Amino acid sequence: MANMQLHQLQGNLERLKMYRMAEILPEYLKVAVDRKLAHQDFIEGLIEEEITFKTERSIKYKIKRAKFPLIKTLDGFDFSFQTTVSKEKLNELANLSFIDRKENVIFLGPPGVGKTHLAISLGVKACENKYTVMFLTASDLISQLTSSLADRTFQQELKRFAQYKLIIVDEIGYLPIDQVGANLFFQFITSRYEKSSIIITSNKSFSNWGQIFADNVLATAILDRLLHHANIVNIKGESYRLKDRKKELLTQEK
């Protein structure tokens, strides 16, 4: 193909936003000649490259938009360390049908047992499967809702959250939530109830949620909605953070 014709073709592909096809076209033409590719195989190969490129780009964008503090995967989770977590249950959750069924997932357990790790793993998996995901801590969520109340954009804020198929609210229970915060959180939960999924991590068992929200009635109403369609993963093991530290201390003692 003449240089000018090639440039024109690349320019047209770029106008059609087929950037990957435009980029690899010169190399691909050479390969096609060397390997005597049939026309159909040639065009199929080019299109597949573009699809792979666009899919990967969209996943990357979704992961970036989700604002995970770190990337964690189920493959990176040592189930033999945390024996109270069922690998089968997590694998089943990782097929993400809970999102289609608009169910919630709640990870409960003491510090360091992998609640956030598992929540992020499911979130990343959801991004890879084209769901829109948002990750935030309970205190960030409540401060965002509180400021939206102050500038009268609360309903807009709820609509913004509604665009996400999955919202992960991390660390419910570490910081106390005041009456206004509890009220806003209740409205947030109600706005997603039976419409879209939430993953929650908490160090506090449900019977202690009255303390977190400083209001037993609200806590009960929140739990009632959250738990109606929920998958609960109760982790009872030891902190993974202390695993190596403990080993260190034990060898020092010897």
Ligand SMILES: Nc1ncnc2c1ncn2[C@@H]1O[C@H](COP(=O)(O)OP(=O)(O)OP(=O)(O)O)[C@@H](O)[C@H]1O
């Ligand atoms: N079973 C595990 N296999 C591999 N890494 C793990 C496991 N459990 C926890 N971790 C790692 O240990 C660290 C602490 O885990 P994580 O942050 O998920 O704990 P957490 O239950 O959310 O604790 P906290 O309640 O303090 O927030 C992370 O780096 C996480 O990746």
Ligand SMILES: [Mg+2]
């Ligand atoms: Mg955590």
